[in-house]
Amino acid sequence: MKYITTVDDQQFEIEVVDEHHIRIGDRLLQVDFESVSGQPVFSLILDGRSYESFVYQGEEDWDVLLRGRQYQVKVEDEREKRLKAAAGGGVAEGGEFHLKAPMPGLVVAILVEEGQPVQKGQVMLILESMKMQNELKAPRDGTIGRIRVKAGESVEQKQAMLSVQ
Secondary structure, three states: OEEEEEEOOEEEEEEEEEOOEEEEOOEEEEEEEEEOOOOOEEEEEEOOEEEEEEEEEOOOOEEEEEOOEEEEEEEEEHHHHHHHHHOOOOOOOOOOEEEEOOOOEEEEEEOOOOOOEEOOOOEEEEEEEOOEEEEEEOOOOEEEEEEOOOOOOEEOOOOEEEEEO
């Protein structure tokens, strides 16, 4: 089956060939993707390279933390994508976005203030988990709403930390 996958603003056509192979464009890749202990932590082996990732479902898409960088990923099968296009469906950039902790951790730094304008991709907060510092970035342009955490505070997975309006 083919999927249209949007990672941040880049779109990829991914075909699941079988249980251990995917095709991205013209490239056939060997893949092994396993959950670790029933947590949102996954072991990913892609063409012999090993990665650890945190994957959890957001409000409308998936949040993936890989190699210290957070990505917003939307996955649609071909049929779903065609139906949305025919209906004129699109993702609204408006509304309030709530940045939630992708995993339990410690808030190391908050780099924004309430009322501050932010640009898409701007680092808003640094969260430390499993001895790694992860930069959590703005998903779109906007203004920082309420900040619900403080530097030095521990957070639980999916806990709302701040909002972008």
